[in-house]
Amino acid sequence: MPLSTQPYKGARDFYPDDKRLQKYLFSQMRDTAEKFGYSEYDAPILEPLELYLAKTSEEIVNEQTYSFTDRGGRNITLRPEMTPTVSRMVAARRQELNYPLRLYSIPNLWRYERPQRGRLREHWQLNVDIFGVEGIEADHEIILVADTLMKSFGAKSGMYVVRINSRKLMNMLLHEYLDLDETQTSALIRLIDRMHKIPEAEFFSQADMLLAPAQRESGLGGKIATLLGTKSISDLPPEIRSHQSVLSIQHLLMVLQESGVKNAVFDLTLMRGFDYYTDIVFEVFDTHEENNRSLFGGGRYDGLVAQFGVEPVPTVGFGAGDVTLLNFLQTHQLLPELPPETDATVLLIGDVYHTVQPILARLRSEGVRLAVDSSGRKLPAQLKSAVKSGVRYVLFLGEQEISRERFKVKDLLTGKEEEHGLERTVAILAAQHHSDDELA
């Protein structure tokens, strides 16, 4: 039986058209991160399973990791997220590294999930993290990078909204204002995290079930409902409004406004799945009615680096996946036309493969990206194939062209065919190349 030609379930083959699109995404990601002084890093896709046991969500570790034992008996896994890895790397060089430390990476991540829209088993994710800044400046910068990334793809303020909340505020509200115990708090946090995915009635009946009879009788259910109905900071109970975490959010929103982020809002129902967040959390939401969902997010996680037995390092970061971003760009029709990597295809007139070598070398050394039709087919078949390939120019080369040093260049876009000397030929073809560069 022949072997299957399908890629692994929930993962993607990237043919040149797909890869070109991915490279465009990655190039915008790199440019954005580097604009803010971030440097790229990377790490092995295999990590010890124990790296994820403490702080990654239980659902991911128990049900979604690609874990196995290697030939040396080590329990390892394909990384499901990058945050534990970058924390490990920073911990390893805690003393030597230079702070504020700005790092980014675009790793591929694996989770065993049922493939669906916006969610695949393998995806790539831009990770941007700043280490060593305790103040709100780091939270501000990370959200500004996320916003600049969106704008780098041509997204307008109306297409998305940045929702901001604070774990510190939520802890205070749940523990002190609502007076819930540890178990109730973590159960309610998980419930709020699913709030927008389940019907409102179901949400409140489940919230009610978390309460003790005395709490229910004292009207705590209603207090929770009122609290979660809060739409802005001024809606918060007065005794809460003066809390440090609220003042931080207010300051953050103000500095964001000042730096051009007009669509950031406070959202008390924003939780984020990971257990490691310690303060500000945020998410970028698509506002399009057909793709009304979280695109990506992040927040402050001051405790992860210390897991490795070194002094803690304050950290803020986000991770933005390629699959959800692509959905966003498609929904809002923001994907550009991307030209092929090749400037021209050389069509050979007669048995001249050998003879044309010096000319090809010269054109290539001038920066022209040249494919040669070395199939030995007749000219019409060569031309047909070049047209199908999507290349912009073809260059006809035969004995005559070489001896006369005049080259026939055909523009497949306009249909225009012209004869030029070597220099002009290079100029036309390389110009095509350079315009690609500017696009990318």
Next chain:
Amino acid sequence: MPLSTQPYKGARDFYPDDKRLQKYLFSQMRDTAEKFGYSEYDAPILEPLELYLAKTSEEIVNEQTYSFTDRGGRNITLRPEMTPTVSRMVAARRQELNYPLRLYSIPNLWRYERPQRGRLREHWQLNVDIFGVEGIEADHEIILVADTLMKSFGAKSGMYVVRINSRKLMNMLLHEYLDLDETQTSALIRLIDRMHKIPEAEFFSQADMLLAPAQRESGLGGKIATLLGTKSISDLPPEIRSHQSVLSIQHLLMVLQESGVKNAVFDLTLMRGFDYYTDIVFEVFDTHEENNRSLFGGGRYDGLVAQFGVEPVPTVGFGAGDVTLLNFLQTHQLLPELPPETDATVLLIGDVYHTVQPILARLRSEGVRLAVDSSGRKLPAQLKSAVKSGVRYVLFLGEQEISRERFKVKDLLTGKEEEHGLERTVAILAAQHHSDDELA
């Protein structure tokens, strides 16, 4: 107990300096492949194990794969090489794809081996393949791409040699000229593949042991020794010299010479480990006495695509790994100095983080890559940290600078400190940026 900060054994963490070097390698690889009209593709790192059972060497499949069973019961593996994957992808779209089809990729590959110089468990490998050309033109082009890659790093002809052989020639020699049977042939091929790694006496005693008593008595051992001592095509027995495979090698060497590859030689002892090669094979060897080893290689494999139940597609390709290439570049002192991705660090004078935002946004929109010291430390501490980071420029920003629109720019390389308006500041910092681009 704190978690370990070490990366998985035999794999590498890439801190920004390491990653910058890898990006330099990848950028030369991409530029080289695209010069010849190749387009980039990619695929999931997980593949079904059966993809490697037929044609990848037994040693790799049985002893070196990272294989496991996923949560759905599929037998999968981290890819140990890319050739079966690209063959799968071409087979999946056999009819729609356009030939000659030129594809390249820089995947990471995994093999469970004892880590040593030039060999790690995870490495990245440039894979370049041309599909659909039966003639020697494809073999020529692939070797020319490999040679151009070497030259793109500044390697001179004397630093490496390209060794060329033909599986067709070897099959003919072993079966017909030496009259060996199937078992003897494959055993001798494996032995020749290890020829330069074991002492000569051991090689010939092992070769002798493969022979039947009658063969030994007829002097076949001596015939094998003479044959393997062949240094050039003219040394071959006359009845062999006119064989089609020898004429092909001669023609190939001639066209290579014509296209500027002066250091290609015929080498009868070159085998290549993989079973799937069908004709020309080649390897790039380092000639430095401290690193005298194979750097990478490839060849023609016309049978792989047909394993997927479609019509065969003639194919030639090579794979060049990053670890051996880095060893080569280090040994020959060809590694360039690579500047950081950041043009300047902004040092804040006083509590102005909020106030400087519009200026930062403007500088960044002009293409300047700016880190901000948002640590809240005193100026000398900020400056010290910027110097340590390796950035070229620092930019001092305080109330005064902003109100006067004059910016103090310090060049950390020359020590020169100057005051400029916004436009000139952008010009200086962005120029730094553009010179990086040219280098990359």
